[in-house]
Amino acid sequence: MWRPTRQTEPPGGISAGRPSTGRVVGSRTVTDGDVERPRSAGRMSLRHAGSYHRAMDNGPAPDRGAALVGPAAPELTSVEVDGRVSIYVPRSEQMLSLNDTASVIWRLATGEHSEAEILAVLAADYGVEAADIRADVHRTITRFRDEGLLVEHPHR
């Protein structure tokens, strides 16, 4: 007899896959819907904004001279469902599905924050030591860059 169970997933990461057929006919960031946000607006969610300010108040000063992360490449289309972000990448015809933490990083990758600042937000938000998740955050941001999901931004 089967019993439904809820899956627990490992932290960090992106799953990717190519849609079965087709091509892309242009794209832009999805901005409507109740939990979708216009990423170009460069705002973080209230929850993460709070974490950010707590982290900035109590933690390191803004990362002067550091490379900023993002913003998202303009041709991408993204949606969010229950905190998880899905991204459609037109040039590769791939769908990327982000887990919870990668979704948080993605929302903070607006071109306004450095990697260290994003790390501070995540550490505050999840109540962990920054050192414990530094490698995961770096790996995720590197993956975003390698996949061409981010516009390379000048240093602050």
Next chain:
Amino acid sequence: MRTEQAVPLSLLGSRIDVRTSVAAVAAVVRQLWGACLEEGLARTAAGVVDVRRRGSMLVVSSDLVDSGGPGDLPADLPAEAPDWASAIGLLSSALNRRAVRRCPYFAVHAGVVAHDGAAVAFPADSGVGKTTLVAACLRRGMGYVSDEALALTDSGTVVPYRRPLAMSRWTARTLGLEPAALDVGPEVMLAPAEVGGRALTEDQPRLRHLVSLERGSALPVALVELHRGAAPALLMRSSFNHYRRPESHLRLAAHAARSLRLWRLTYTDPHEAAAAIGELVGLTSP
């Protein structure tokens, strides 16, 4: 004198007529595609698929050109068949290709069943066992929506595509359906009514469960709930027309995802899998 007959079909939002002067073909089309017959004839047919006799062969042709879009397959028609049963096989494939290609809805390659207005879809590529699982679900009393496509309207309802079910003779035998099956070459075909299942309580049910299938050998049946945030990606990856309007289709997939539950179903026996799917929609006994 041969009388030409036209059978108007409503397939994924398009009216496509089958025209033939072969009485046996017309009769079988009416029998197998009976759940797809166009009601009223207010709409003009988008096109015609013809089945005609030429010498000892039957020729299937169409004025609906299957080209002009991305991912085109080689032209499938005209094609010849040595007998009417083989012609039905060709016709089925040709109708499906044209219906899918013309589908105005966001369409996902999936088997879909429904109960009490709640639809369950299991996206999968060909050969994974969608039709077998759909048939097993119908045998347990669920309603037939499609063994091929989850077609979502902009408002999120599911448009049925009740084409005949094609399966191997072995599968038909396993499901107790062999006596009703029509041999069409390598497979057999069955009208949905012959497979069983209840009539849909709503013309267009709502998608409530999305099930990712993982079939293997000697796997105990297990249904694991996943975060539904992964549903848009699953729907887009399994879509065969997302490329037409990727932004709006992704938005529609997200809209649908917010009102469904996402599952991974591992199984070996389609009967056990159907029982698990039945319990999702509150159908606990066959």
